[in-house]
Amino acid sequence: MPSAADLGPVPDLIRRAYDPERFRADGHRVVDTLADHLARCIPPTDDDLPVIPYVAPVDALTRWPAEFPDEPAVDSDLATTLGATARDSIRLHHPRYLGHQVPPPVPGAALADAAAALLNNGMAVYEMGGASTSQEFAVIAWMVRTLGMPSTAGGLLTSGGSVGNLTALLAARQAAAGFDAWAGGAHAGPPLAVLVASTAHYSIARAVRALGWGDGGAVEVAVDDAYRMRADDLARAHAAAVAAGRRPIAVIASAGSTATGAYDPLPAIADFCESHALWLHVDGAHGASAALVPRLHHLVAGIERADSVVWDAHKLLAMPALCTAVLYKDETRSYAAFAQEASYLFAPEREWWNTGLRTVECTKRMMSTILYASLRAYGVDFFRAYVDRVFSLGQAFGARVGAASDFELAVPPDANIVVFRYRPDPSITGAALDELQATLRRRCLEAGRWYFLTTRLGGALWLRTALMNPLAGEDELDGVLDAIRGAAREVAR
């Protein structure tokens, strides 16, 4: 009888799971399955292939039962399950995908993602990410350069724009509050506030509340007819914050905003911040990528003056989720966001090579590797072409909607986000007009042929598309308008 100390050999089941040859065979089958998925989505495509194989949520549950075998059956291999997953998933590479600000990842990035998952370097400390830490510094340096930020600038990668905005606001608080809120808590000094337009992403409102500043912590700045922040309203908002007993510490600008893709006027906002000693945070999660394209550069002019910028690579850099850069004009500020010491991981002095000192995450995915490998494999020109193409799609779609007598454009698009509505008859107003948009969108969703969204803007319901797929073209731009007209005819019947 073996003693408790006698471990014995590695069980066969474990050896088989880690067998490199099994991985090689699984990998070939999975890549073939995913390449077949792409081949069905990417033109020339099977015209009947739905962009979204929509089923009601309750029916979807029964397709994926919570039953897992002790001994897998032959058909429970990875390729079979992943092929079925692709079959039941919304198809972001399909040219009729005109939905959220989530791109069809450039396919090589998915392979880099698989490599990152296999290598699984934990990143918090340099030793657990020898290559990926240096790759993170390289992609951050490239991003800083692209935005024209000064030589003192630097930053880090984190898991998404929402976490990025929270991270930047933590740094802003430590830099501008006038007291040590990290050590003493949110109430160790006067109540703080940021000045922000209602068009900012809701992650800003969440960050403000998570920081303990409550509802009054976000003081609203007015927007103009194009939904851009009115820099000439900043003085009023600042005075309102002070009158309410708040100490304003920052202005949050959007480049561009979530609902309409509008770019706030950064130079005028930066002037105001400089003259009032306010931290300028630019949420460029969606639109900072415009800096890559010379003809779009005017949209982000002034971003280089920001104290912090958030830029999502999993939006307009065609990366798989998640990969967000938080960039600081003065990189040393990034340490202040997380001032505590986790001594089992870090020496007390600032060790720039341990990226976990500056992020919410302890363990972090090797997101740098995915972006770094993609930049190397596809070249910067691919990323320029991608951004140029999707912004051109936005412009072209805006022009089509503007020219159609039965549609209305909410605002000429700055970016690749277009907000519009179907209004064949000007006498349709108010709740009936809203209900019409909701009905048309629901019908198109359930039919699965087109995928676009709704959004609330100026108190009304509108249709909305983020044109993220560079493989879409004129057929899709015309086609979605025709599909909406067709749905309206069916409703009228």
Ligand SMILES: Cc1ncc(COP(=O)(O)O)c(C=O)c1O
């Ligand atoms: C302007 C803006 N900021 C932040 C976010 C949040 O980013 P994430 O979804 O990566 O958390 C979004 C998401 O759409 C956004 O549009």
